[in-house]
Amino acid sequence: MACVWGGIIFGSRTDLHVQSVTMTDHIYRDVILEQRVRLFRGAKGAEFLFMDDNARSHRANIVDECL
Numbered sequence: 001m002a003c004v005w006g007g008i009i010f011g012s013r014t015d016l017h018v019q020s021v022t023m024t025d026h027i028y029r030d031v032i033l034e035q036r037v038r039l040f041r042g043a044k045g046a047e048f049l050f051m052d053d054n055a056r057s058h059r060a061n062i063v064d065e066c067l
Contacts, residue, residue: 005032007040009048014040025060033066 003023007014014036019027041048050067052058 005036007036009040009044012040012044023055023057025057025062028057028060029063029066033063 003019005017005019017032017036019031021027037050041050057063
Protein backbone atom coordinates (compact mmCIF):
# COMPACT_ATOMS: atom_id res chain seq x y z
CA MET A 1 0.00 0.00 0.00
CA ALA A 2 1.37 3.42 -0.91
CA CYS A 3 0.75 6.80 0.71
CA VAL A 4 0.72 9.95 -1.40
CA TRP A 5 1.40 13.41 0.00
CA GLY A 6 1.24 16.82 -1.66
CA GLY A 7 0.90 20.45 -0.68
CA ILE A 8 -1.27 23.08 -2.35
CA ILE A 9 -1.80 26.78 -1.89
CA PHE A 10 -3.14 29.55 -4.11
CA GLY A 11 -0.84 29.80 -7.11
CA SER A 12 1.57 27.08 -6.03
CA ARG A 13 1.96 23.42 -5.11
CA THR A 14 4.56 20.87 -4.11
CA ASP A 15 5.52 17.80 -6.07
CA LEU A 16 3.67 14.64 -5.06
CA HIS A 17 5.58 12.37 -2.71
CA VAL A 18 4.78 8.66 -3.01
CA GLN A 19 5.74 6.64 0.06
CA SER A 20 5.84 2.94 -0.81
CA VAL A 21 6.51 1.71 2.74
CA THR A 22 4.36 2.23 5.82
CA MET A 23 4.33 5.86 6.91
CA THR A 24 5.84 5.97 10.38
CA ASP A 25 6.08 8.98 12.65
CA HIS A 26 9.82 9.20 11.94
CA ILE A 27 9.33 9.07 8.15
CA TYR A 28 6.55 11.65 8.34
CA ARG A 29 8.70 14.02 10.38
CA ASP A 30 11.99 13.48 8.51
CA VAL A 31 10.72 13.23 4.92
CA ILE A 32 7.48 15.18 4.82
CA LEU A 33 7.80 17.86 7.49
CA GLU A 34 11.54 18.49 7.43
CA GLN A 35 12.23 18.08 3.70
CA ARG A 36 8.98 19.27 2.10
CA VAL A 37 6.77 21.30 4.44
CA ARG A 38 9.63 23.39 5.84
CA LEU A 39 10.77 24.47 2.37
CA PHE A 40 7.22 25.18 1.21
CA ARG A 41 6.53 27.22 4.34
CA GLY A 42 9.71 29.20 3.84
CA ALA A 43 8.72 30.07 0.28
CA LYS A 44 5.19 31.14 1.27
CA GLY A 45 5.96 33.21 4.35
CA ALA A 46 3.91 34.23 7.37
CA GLU A 47 0.48 33.41 5.91
CA PHE A 48 1.32 29.71 5.66
CA LEU A 49 -1.29 27.40 7.22
CA PHE A 50 -0.44 23.73 7.68
CA MET A 51 -3.26 21.19 7.84
CA ASP A 52 -3.10 17.43 8.06
CA ASP A 53 -5.52 14.66 8.88
CA ASN A 54 -5.69 12.60 12.04
CA ALA A 55 -3.49 9.74 10.87
CA ARG A 56 -1.59 8.02 13.67
CA SER A 57 1.82 9.09 12.35
CA HIS A 58 0.62 12.72 12.29
CA ARG A 59 -0.25 12.67 16.00
CA ALA A 60 3.00 11.22 17.36
CA ASN A 61 4.93 13.13 20.04
CA ILE A 62 7.97 13.61 17.78
CA VAL A 63 5.71 15.20 15.14
CA ASP A 64 4.09 17.52 17.71
CA GLU A 65 7.55 18.59 18.90
CA CYS A 66 8.62 19.27 15.30
CA LEU A 67 5.54 21.36 14.57
